[in-house]
Amino acid sequence: MSNTTSTHVQLIARPEGWPTPADFRIATVEYGELQPGQIRVQNEFVSVDPYMRGRMNDVRSYVAPYALGETIGGGAIGRVVASEADAIPVGSVVLHQHGWSDLVQGEATTFRVVPELPGVPLSLYLGTLGMTGLTGYVGLTAIAGMKPGDTVFISGAAGAVGTAAGQIAKLLGAGRVIGSAGSAEKVRLLTEKYGYDAAFNYKDAPVREQLAELAPDGVDVFFDNVGGDHLEAALDVMNDGGRIALCGAITSYNTTEKVAGPDNLANIITRGLSVKGFTLAAYLHLAPEFNGHMTGWFSEGRIAYDETIVDGIESTVDAFLDMMRGANTGKMLVRVGGSTAR
């Protein structure tokens, strides 16, 4: 019989602005015996994502706020260590949304089995091969209607979504892909590893100036993970009929004041722009289409990725905060499978 003691990270106070460690607690959860239909999963990786910040607030949004005193929900992947469900035997690898813990048990229906494939680290199912990659794909296709030849600008391009989105754009035929990131090293990776045609460090000079210089023929599609000055700069240079996919606005997630929007929104009118916000929940039906593309690209060696991995479930809050500050390149993950065998 496997271990039933689990370490969870729980929200205990609603952050004002930047979260602090005091907003969370490390809790020990003791599970009871497995009931029929349940499985027990030893997590290998848990995901920290920008959208989680929104769920820490008690405001109307597209998903319910996290309850105080409960475990932070979110993507994780692990291996079944005990099973009372015929459909998911011990040893299976499963994806789930039970979030920040090293061990979890629950109804088998809340877990999804994924194949273990040679050369595919399990962590990728939380990133490029999973929701993160799908987010890039959906934003470019269903939301922005990217067409071959389009000039595409992606903000926060060295993050989990950005590294995937830039490559997907090129593979789908984008003409020129421009990215922004927050360090010289990330900018280098964008052009050398991720196929971006041009990239800039938004800390070097105003985004407006740098983007205008790199996009002399304008931008057709803007995939925004950042908001604020990036959205404003993009509105400056959007071509007539351009399309903006709003995926994230990380600049605003930890501010306590509301931040005024771009000063050039009227360009949306005069240039006939489409601006569409999205969260992935409404577009999960595109997963098979995405998987079809991505499986092929990945097996052909055409997909690069980075992961920024910290170890130990107790490091999850720090990992989350580091990710919000841009310390990561590619997907930020917490590895918990390396802990003691149970």
Place this chain on the structure above:
Amino acid sequence: MSNTTSTHVQLIARPEGWPTPADFRIATVEYGELQPGQIRVQNEFVSVDPYMRGRMNDVRSYVAPYALGETIGGGAIGRVVASEADAIPVGSVVLHQHGWSDLVQGEATTFRVVPELPGVPLSLYLGTLGMTGLTGYVGLTAIAGMKPGDTVFISGAAGAVGTAAGQIAKLLGAGRVIGSAGSAEKVRLLTEKYGYDAAFNYKDAPVREQLAELAPDGVDVFFDNVGGDHLEAALDVMNDGGRIALCGAITSYNTTEKVAGPDNLANIITRGLSVKGFTLAAYLHLAPEFNGHMTGWFSEGRIAYDETIVDGIESTVDAFLDMMRGANTGKMLVRVGGSTAR
């Protein structure tokens, strides 16, 4: 032979902020003899519209800026007083874009004959039955995808586009239609004459407060003619999947400073909103569909309208400025046909 002397209003300086009479001149234009294929038209009404303000600036936009020293182009309707074109005989009523003058002549192909119908003032072809009505129709249908039952908010509702759009929304099955305007009298007209279910005076209290109170179940479609605080207030109350048609942003047209946008743009993401700007030029193909609807509605007596009319081509600049300040209810027009017979 008809008179060949015409009075035109021309732009002679690019306004900074609010235009002043000094930015314009009243010019006498002496036409030569009609050439084959040309017609001469005595205007009856010329139109003053918010979009003209943008064309007075020398900036990239969807139509070329007005040239300094030339006549202000725009919608007008008049009667043919001389013709060297078989297709358009003397006496025909024609719509055209030659703009602010009392008499104009040019190639017949730049004029479009419209029918004279009993009970239909010619001025309506510049308003509810023309581009203005079509703008309301396009914004609600092609841009915002309004569905029966939707709650619709229309800003600047007592203007030319707003008075048409509110009625069109109701006739197309909108559930609840809310409008904003700048005086108690206009607010009264919206609910008593134009079929709005609720309306408020944006000068009475913050738009955010008033709209939230009148839209307790949220807004599905926002048709924006105003921008600024109206867009911000709408973003507060938009329902998930809501659609915003950006038609105008009159608050910003005469500012010399750029104006920061709404502080709640992130709602576009979390609520999956679509924001689309439009100008009519790309949607003229919907004119027959619109005309089909509008002709029926109008003949059934289901369309109300107001016109704010001033007399004399020399009054055009004042009419334009008054319209920009909101002095009009419904369409603002300059009547020039009442001048001396020629």
